[in-house]
Amino acid sequence: MSWSDERVEKLKKMWAEGQSASQIAKELGGVTRNAVIGKVHRLGLSNRNGSGGGTTTEAAPKPKPAAAKPRGKAKPAAKPAPKPEPKPELAEEETVEAASPPASRAKAIIPAGQPLPPQPSANEIDPEALAKVSEVEKKAKKLTLMELTERTCKWPVGDPATEDFWFCGLPVQSGKPYCEAHVGVAFQPMSSRRDRKR
DNA sequence: CCCTGATTCGC
DNA sequence: GCGAATCAGG
Numbered sequence: 001m002s003w004s005d006e007r008v009e010k011l012k013k014m015w016a017e018g019q020s021a022s023q024i025a026k027e028l029g030g031v032t033r034n035a036v037i038g039k040v041h042r043l044g045l046s047n048r049n050g051s052g053g054g055t056t057t058e059a060a061p062k063p064k065p066a067a068a069k070p071r072g073k074a075k076p077a078a079k080p081a082p083k084p085e086p087k088p089e090l091a092e093e094e095t096v097e098a099a100s101p102p103a104s105r106a107k108a109i110i111p112a113g114q115p116l117p118p119q120p121s122a123n124e125i126d127p128e129a130l131a132k133v134s135e136v137e138k139k140a141k142k143l144t145l146m147e148l149t150e151r152t153c154k155w156p157v158g159d160p161a162t163e164d165f166w167f168c169g170l171p172v173q174s175g176k177p178y179c180e181a182h183v184g185v186a187f188q189p190m191s192s193r194r195d196r197k198r
Numbered sequence: 199c200c201c202t203g204a205t206t207c208g209c
Numbered sequence: 210g211c212g213a214a215t216c217a218g219g
Contacts, residue, residue: 003211020202035212037203042210046204151200174200174219205216 001030003039015040129184136181141169153179155186 003011007028014024021040022033040046137157143166148154153168154177170179178186 022202032212033203034214038205038210038212041204171201200219202219203217206214208213209211 008039011036011039012043012045015045132181133185136170136179137168139170140166142166143169153177153182155179155182
């Protein structure tokens with residue numbers, strides 16, 4: 001697979017959007033995240049500037065490794081990466097979708113034994129965190145219970161007794177059960193609310 | 199462990 | 210130019 005114009009453009013777009021290299025690679029298909037990163041560098045847009053400090057890679061002083069890497073490794077044939085290219089179309093979602101009124105109130109069909117995390121009761125949670133959550137929920141993958149894996153955000157959204165109930169499903173940050181945004185509202189140290197000074 | 203981007207260097 | 214291997218960090 002080569003870098004056609006379209007693929008490069010998509011790469012640029014996604015990179016500009018702040019998507020991670022691995023996400024871009026998955027989206028494009030047929031390439032690894034390394035390929036994406038390599039291309040990004042070659043295109044000279046390695047630096048994601050714009051607004052807000054990039055939290056990811058800090059501007060680390062890279063003096064000079066000096067020592068050459070022991071690159072005597074035998075390099076076997078590169079993996080062809082057999083990907084059938086599953087390409088789900090991404091619908092453009094710009095405008096805010098009107099919240100559909102929960103007309104139907106089904107009986108509580110809550111799967112028993114589901115550890116529901118403390119829902120943000122709009123209590124004393126950082127407005128910033130809340131904003132981030134609602135922002136993120138638009139992009140949520142809306143997974144069902146069975147689709148959850150160890151690496152998908154298990155934050156439930158909506159009313160379990162309603163049709164529109166799903167799990168966030170975004171990639172979790174680390175070993176945590178939620179994505180970054182949801183971790184933000186889920187694991188708020190008591191100290192931050194009691195003694196919140198800012 | 200999972201992830202992220204950055205860099206090197208054989209191809 | 211490409212990208213796997215590696216590095217470096219969270």
